[in-house]
Amino acid sequence: MSAVDRTGCCYVKILITGGSNGQLYSELLRTCPAEFTVVDKGPERFDITDAKAVNALVSANRPDCIINAAAYTAVDKAEEDQRSAFAVNDEAVGYLLEAAATVEAHLVHISTDFVFGSAHKGGLISPLLPDAPTDPVSVYGKSKLAGEQRLIEHYAQDSLIVRTAWVYSSFGNNFVKTMLRLMKERDEIGVIADQIGSPTWARGLASAIWSASNKRSTGIMHWTGAGIASWYDFAHAIMEEGLATGLLDEPIRINPLRTDQYPTPAARPSYSVLETSVTRADLELPAIHWRDELRNMLRELS
Numbered sequence: 001m002s003a004v005d006r007t008g009c010c011y012v013k014i015l016i017t018g019g020s021n022g023q024l025y026s027e028l029l030r031t032c033p034a035e036f037t038v039v040d041k042g043p044e045r046f047d048i049t050d051a052k053a054v055n056a057l058v059s060a061n062r063p064d065c066i067i068n069a070a071a072y073t074a075v076d077k078a079e080e081d082q083r084s085a086f087a088v089n090d091e092a093v094g095y096l097l098e099a100a101a102t103v104e105a106h107l108v109h110i111s112t113d114f115v116f117g118s119a120h121k122g123g124l125i126s127p128l129l130p131d132a133p134t135d136p137v138s139v140y141g142k143s144k145l146a147g148e149q150r151l152i153e154h155y156a157q158d159s160l161i162v163r164t165a166w167v168y169s170s171f172g173n174n175f176v177k178t179m180l181r182l183m184k185e186r187d188e189i190g191v192i193a194d195q196i197g198s199p200t201w202a203r204g205l206a207s208a209i210w211s212a213s214n215k216r217s218t219g220i221m222h223w224t225g226a227g228i229a230s231w232y233d234f235a236h237a238i239m240e241e242g243l244a245t246g247l248l249d250e251p252i253r254i255n256p257l258r259t260d261q262y263p264t265p266a267a268r269p270s271y272s273v274l275e276t277s278v279t280r281a282d283l284e285l286p287a288i289h290w291r292d293e294l295r296n297m298l299r300e301l302s
C-alpha cells in the first residue's frame with residue numbers, strides 16, 4: 001500500500017539497506033524516482049544482522065518496499081570468515097523477510113552470478129537462465145545462495161531476487177577503480193583472461209531495481225550490462241576509455257593470465273554470463289552494451 005504526502009501525492013515508502021560506501025546503495029539513493037520516498041535510517045549504518053533493530057525500524061516506518069542492497073561482499077575474506085558471510089548474506093535475509101511480512105512490504109533482494117560455479121567448465125556454454133542449476137564454488141556464493149533459498153522458501157509471494165555480476169560504480173571499491181590506480185602506478189599488469197562474465201554499472205542496475213519495485217515483480221530476475229567479456233577484455237577497455245577521457249596519461253602493457261597463474265583464496269566461476277533478455281522485456285528497459293556504460297561512468301568520474 002502506498003502513502004500520501006501533504007500535497008495529496010501518492011508515493012511508495014522505501015527502506016534501502018546498506019551503507020553510504022556501498023556501490024548499489026549509493027546509486028539507488030542517487031537515482032530514486034520521484035514516486036518513491038526513502039525512509040531516513042539515521043546517521044549510523046543500520047545493521048541488518050540485528051534482528052531486533054530490523055524489526056523496530058520496519059515496524060516504526062512501515063515501508064511499502066524494502067531493497068536489500070547490503071551484503072558481505074569480500075569474496076576472498078569470506079573463505080576464512082564464513083560466519084560473518086552467512087550472518088549478513090543468509091541469516092539477515094530471514095530477519096528482513098520476517099519484518100517485511102509483518103507490514104506486507106515487497107522485498108527486493110540482490111544476489112550474484114557467484115551462485116553459479118563450474119557447471120560450464122569445458123562444456124558448451126550459453127547465458128544462464130534464472131532457473132539454471134546453481135553450484136557455488138566459494139563461501140560467498142554459498143552464503144548468497146542460502147539467502148536466496150530462505151527468501152524463496154518463506155516469502156516467495158512478495159519478494160524478488162535480482163542476480164547481477166561484476167558490479168562497478170564511481171562509489172565504493174571495484175575492479176574499474178583498482179585498474180585505474182594500477183595503470184597509473186605500473187608499466188605492466190597481468191589480468192585473468194579465462195573467466196567470462198558481464199560488467200555491470202551499478203547505475204543501470206539501480207534503474208532496473210526501481211522499475212521492478214514499481215511493478216512489484218516477484219521471482220528471480222537477471223540483470224547485467226549487455227554483452228560479455230573476460231577480466232582481461234574489461235581491463236583493456238578500462239585503459240582505452242581511461243585514456244580517451246583523460247583519466248590516464250599513457251597506455252601500459254596488460255598481460256592475459258590463466259586462473260592458475262593468479263591463485264586467490266576463493267574459487268570463481270569460469271563462466272557466469274547471465275541471460276537478461278527476459279528481464280529487459282519485462283521491465284521495458286533497453287540493452288546497453290557494457291562498454292557504453294563503462295564510458296559513461298568514466299566520463300562522470302573524470
Ligand SMILES: NC(=O)c1ccc[n+]([C@@H]2O[C@H](COP(=O)([O-])OP(=O)(O)OC[C@H]3O[C@@H](n4cnc5c(N)ncnc54)[C@H](OP(=O)(O)O)[C@@H]3O)[C@@H](O)[C@H]2O)c1
Pocket residue numbers: 017018019020021022023024025045046047048049068069070071072073088110111112113114144164165166167168172173
Ligand atoms: N560488487 C559486485 O561485483 C557484485 C557482483 C554480483 C552481485 N553483487 C551483489 O550486489 C549487491 C550490492 O553490492 P555492492 O557492489 O553495492 O556491494 P558493496 O559496495 O560492497 O556494498 C555493500 C554494503 O553493504 C553494507 N553492509 C555490510 N554488512 C552490513 C550489515 N550487517 N548491515 C548493513 N549493511 C551492511 C556495507 O557496509 P560496510 O562497508 O560499512 O560494511 C556496504 O555499504 C550485493 O547483494 C552483492 O552481493 C555485487
